[in-house]
Amino acid sequence: MAFYNKIIKKSIWVFHVSASPCNNCDIEILDLITPGYDIERFGIKLVGSVRHADVLLVTGIVSHKIAPRIKQLYEQAPKPVFVVGIGTCTVGGATFKQSYNKAGASLDKIIPVNAFIPGCPPKPEAMIDGIVKLLGTLK
Amino acid sequence: MFLKYLFYLLIFPGFLFASVFGMIVGWVDRKVSARVQFRVGPPFFQNFYDIFKLWGKEVILVKNSPYFIFLIAPIIAFASVLITSTLVGTAFFFNLSIGGDLIFIIYLMMIYSVALILGASSTGNIYSSIGAGREMKLLLSDELAFILVILVPIIQAGYKIDLTQILIYQQANGMIIGSASGIIAFIVGIICLQAKMAMQPFDIAHAETEIIDGVLIEYSGTLLAFWKLSHFIMYVFLPMLLVILFWGGISFASVGSIIAGVLKYLLIVVLMILIKNTNPRIRIDTAISFFWKYASPLALVAVILAIFGV
Numbered sequence: 091m092a093f094y095n096k097i098i099k100k101s102i103w104v105f106h107v108s109a110s111p112c113n114n115c116d117i118e119i120l121d122l123i124t125p126g127y128d129i130e131r132f133g134i135k136l137v138g139s140v141r142h143a144d145v146l147l148v149t150g151i152v153s154h155k156i157a158p159r160i161k162q163l164y165e166q167a168p169k170p171v172f173v174v175g176i177g178t179c180t181v182g183g184a185t186f187k188q189s190y191n192k193a194g195a196s197l198d199k200i201i202p203v204n205a206f207i208p209g210c211p212p213k214p215e216a217m218i219d220g221i222v223k224l225l226g227t228l229k
Numbered sequence: 230m231f232l233k234y235l236f237y238l239l240i241f242p243g244f245l246f247a248s249v250f251g252m253i254v255g256w257v258d259r260k261v262s263a264r265v266q267f268r269v270g271p272p273f274f275q276n277f278y279d280i281f282k283l284w285g286k287e288v289i290l291v292k293n294s295p296y297f298i299f300l301i302a303p304i305i306a307f308a309s310v311l312i313t314s315t316l317v318g319t320a321f322f323f324n325l326s327i328g329g330d331l332i333f334i335i336y337l338m339m340i341y342s343v344a345l346i347l348g349a350s351s352t353g354n355i356y357s358s359i360g361a362g363r364e365m366k367l368l369l370s371d372e373l374a375f376i377l378v379i380l381v382p383i384i385q386a387g388y389k390i391d392l393t394q395i396l397i398y399q400q401a402n403g404m405i406i407g408s409a410s411g412i413i414a415f416i417v418g419i420i421c422l423q424a425k426m427a428m429q430p431f432d433i434a435h436a437e438t439e440i441i442d443g444v445l446i447e448y449s450g451t452l453l454a455f456w457k458l459s460h461f462i463m464y465v466f467l468p469m470l471l472v473i474l475f476w477g478g479i480s481f482a483s484v485g486s487i488i489a490g491v492l493k494y495l496l497i498v499v500l501m502i503l504i505k506n507t508n509p510r511i512r513i514d515t516a517i518s519f520f521w522k523y524a525s526p527l528a529l530v531a532v533i534l535a536i537f538g539v
Contacts, residue, residue, distance in 0.1 A: 094285050101278040128268040130259070133275050138441035141289060141449035144282070168287035168449040 105143030111150025242318020251461030283454035302348025360443025377528035429505035
């Protein structure tokens, strides 16, 4: 398993899940894949299908409408899969903390989460740092 | 004798060589694309990491679908691509061929597309079905032009359908690309290769930003690794086939001629990558009308010129 973990660190395909966000974090994620940051250097690639994903990047407060779909997406991903919550919304709700439509206090009440990257929105550098720290925990 | 054929199929021009070299050429593709976009690009072993990682991931089957077809389609496609690469590779490196191998190659490359269509339509996913329909239309449009392109060297070599006979003809009478019909057929051939490889102007069936990798949307883990590996192997033998048909192959007489052969191959690959990076994806109806109205008549002109010996 140790050898496999060493390889999977170098080839991370991310899938972008927007769970009722305000679109700020999504724009920052799209910034990540522009030539300025070029995460393909680390083997990170944005994929369109959840069947190809290794990491789910979840943004936004999880509303009641989207919560069952998030669970379904997590179940559809092939299994060594990691979940990263992007933005303060996934941690505590930020501006929408007292919203009537919020399912659960944070994202990890709904699906297992491996790392949170707080910020409103987090900078692309912070996201790269967070993902690198998550991969550092793999032994 | 049997061991020799097994060696051809599994080690040298076949499985091991074609996969390793294909992944390296796949890296060249990603690196050149990155340099065109002023990026750094992935490290050298990136495709090896990707394939190895996919081998270890979970394979998910779709509920209420015919999984036998879903499971067998990537293996059929991989096998057909592997045999094609062995056939082209033995002609390229050892000057060996079975009788009528060009017809066999045309059939095997069609089997790859048919397996892709079957695998994609077995899932029942709506994007997958759209992708399968597009792949079928693309196959119907590029196949005629591709067969006409292959006819040109066959006619010029005196109606011989062996790769080695075409090579012998070119050694005696100069390269086919030097003639008027040869250069027209070569240009149409590169466009057909672009469609066969599902590269940028013709990646209509995959269309990552539109129908989310279309035909491959439901594939995961090992099965996806088979599809990716088949695609990498196509990087190896399709440009090689063009080099054999039009550009006189490679000769191992001296160091200079080996370098010249490798450069011919690399030139076609880089040309295809540059076409990929400078053209946006076109719609499927535009692709059909392009192939049926412009590419196929142009290839037909080349065939007629070849019959008159120009």
